[in-house]
Amino acid sequence: MEALIELRNVGKWYAAGRPVVQQVDLAVYRGQGLAIRGRNGSGKTTLLKLIAGITRPSAGAVRRAPELTVGYAPERFPPVRFRAEEYLAHLGRIRRIPKPELERRIQELMDLFQLHAAGPITHFSKGMTQKVNLMQAVLARPDVLVLDEPLSGLDAGSQADFARLLAKFKQEGAAIVMTGHEPEFADAWADRTVVIRYGRLEELQERGAGAAAQAETSDWICNQWGVN
Amino acid sequence: MLLYTARPNPVMGSYAASSVLLYFVSAWIGTGFCGAIGEAQEHIAAVHTGSVRKYLIGKTMAVFACGLLLSLAALIYPVAAGSFDERVRAGEWLTALLAHVELAVLGGLAALILSQPVIRKGSLTAAMLLLVLILSIARDGILKEIGGGFAPLFIPLPPVAPVVDRLINPDADLSMQNAAVWIWPLVYGGVLYVLYLRLAEKKM
Numbered sequence: 097m098e099a100l101i102e103l104r105n106v107g108k109w110y111a112a113g114r115p116v117v118q119q120v121d122l123a124v125y126r127g128q129g130l131a132i133r134g135r136n137g138s139g140k141t142t143l144l145k146l147i148a149g150i151t152r153p154s155a156g157a158v159r160r161a162p163e164l165t166v167g168y169a170p171e172r173f174p175p176v177r178f179r180a181e182e183y184l185a186h187l188g189r190i191r192r193i194p195k196p197e198l199e200r201r202i203q204e205l206m207d208l209f210q211l212h213a214a215g216p217i218t219h220f221s222k223g224m225t226q227k228v229n230l231m232q233a234v235l236a237r238p239d240v241l242v243l244d245e246p247l248s249g250l251d252a253g254s255q256a257d258f259a260r261l262l263a264k265f266k267q268e269g270a271a272i273v274m275t276g277h278e279p280e281f282a283d284a285w286a287d288r289t290v291v292i293r294y295g296r297l298e299e300l301q302e303r304g305a306g307a308a309a310q311a312e313t314s315d316w317i318c319n320q321w322g323v324n
Numbered sequence: 325m326l327l328y329t330a331r332p333n334p335v336m337g338s339y340a341a342s343s344v345l346l347y348f349v350s351a352w353i354g355t356g357f358c359g360a361i362g363e364a365q366e367h368i369a370a371v372h373t374g375s376v377r378k379y380l381i382g383k384t385m386a387v388f389a390c391g392l393l394l395s396l397a398a399l400i401y402p403v404a405a406g407s408f409d410e411r412v413r414a415g416e417w418l419t420a421l422l423a424h425v426e427l428a429v430l431g432g433l434a435a436l437i438l439s440q441p442v443i444r445k446g447s448l449t450a451a452m453l454l455l456v457l458i459l460s461i462a463r464d465g466i467l468k469e470i471g472g473g474f475a476p477l478f479i480p481l482p483p484v485a486p487v488v489d490r491l492i493n494p495d496a497d498l499s500m501q502n503a504a505v506w507i508w509p510l511v512y513g514g515v516l517y518v519l520y521l522r523l524a525e526k527k528m
Binding site for chain 2: 110145148149150151152166167168170171172173174176187190191232236
């Protein structure tokens with residue numbers, strides 16, 4: 097199976113400091129769930145940025161499939177003075193999503209996340225802001241979804257909605273790369289779990305591969321989070 | 325508008341003043357663009373744009389577009405308001421346009437390259453930018469005081485002083501030196517732009 101994103105002997109360091117990420121070999125495949133676990137400061141976020149193409153490696157190479165689209169949700173969503181629909185519409189225009197399709201997609205996401213609040217995002221609660229963060233990441237139905245601790249601030253209901261969305265994305269063939277402090281959730285949907293320690297990948301747990309594992313994962317998520 | 329509260333005014337002298345003002349205003353706009361967008365929002369925008377480079381180019385183009393619009397406003401307003409003591413000739417207008425655009429671009433670029441994420445310590449950026457802007461404008465006056473031997477120290481600074489000087493003392497001849505006054509800021513701006521893109525990409 098051809099990798100959507102492949103990191104070969106990748107290292108990253110800033111100025112003259114110690115490497116944040118070093119000698120990382122990792123591949124992200126279509127339809128795969130990849131969980132990245134590690135302590136605070138272990139290099140998880142930098143590794144996600146390398147995968148999302150936000151930061152360039154200081155050493156090694158990152159190869160991407162042609163025409164690859166990526167969605168990215170940072171750990172801390174920045175406060176913006178737009179309403180949620182305006183913000184999503186603005187990003188959709190940057191993506192050049194046709195207007196009717198964009199309007200449909202925004203409405204679909206607003207319904208899915210049950211976000212029907214008026215007013216600017218700066219007035220939102222933490223959970224509502226996190227919903228907007230996730231909505232912008234999945235807006236363009238990306239091939240690879242890169243999520244930095246996406247469950248932070250979400251209540252149980254919203255986590256279930258998000259689990260349903262993740263399962264749907266995986267079934268549609270998107271790859272999901274995610275960090276998080278909820279091991280039971282990560283273990284549930286991830287086909288592979290990578291542990292990063294001091295910038296190095298030290299452990300690799302394989303749950304299996306292929307459609308059977310994906311289906312099993314999706315079923316588990318649905319049962320665990322009460323999703324039909 | 326404040327520049328033209330008294331009238332009539334000399335054409336090129338007034339344009340020299342407005343171009344210096346625009347240099348500072350463009351730097352302020354550039355700083356505003358960098359400060360208004362947090363790091364996480366920059367990351368989101370870069371992903372949606374398709375690449376960090378595309379995002380950075382878009383951001384700089386927005387700063388330049390503001391500078392261009394303000395340049396046109398600075399050129400047209402005094403003519404429309406009848407603030408000059410004589411009619412503006414086409415050559416003067418073109419010279420003033422080039423000077424305004426060059427200073428707007430250099431001011432914006434100076435702000436971008438002396439801002440985060442290129443320079444991580446936010447407290448230093450404003451002071452460094454102000455110092456660069458003042459030194460680059462006052463170059464000739466400072467060199468007169470401390471001696472021409474220090475001129476090489478000013479080479480890394482944006483070459484705006486000769487442009488402003490040429491507006492105040494318009495020279496009709498088209499010698500090589502005269503052309504260099506206008507071409508060098510473009511070359512300098514191009515090099516600074518490439519440097520900014522590389523540094524900003526590396527620091528992301």
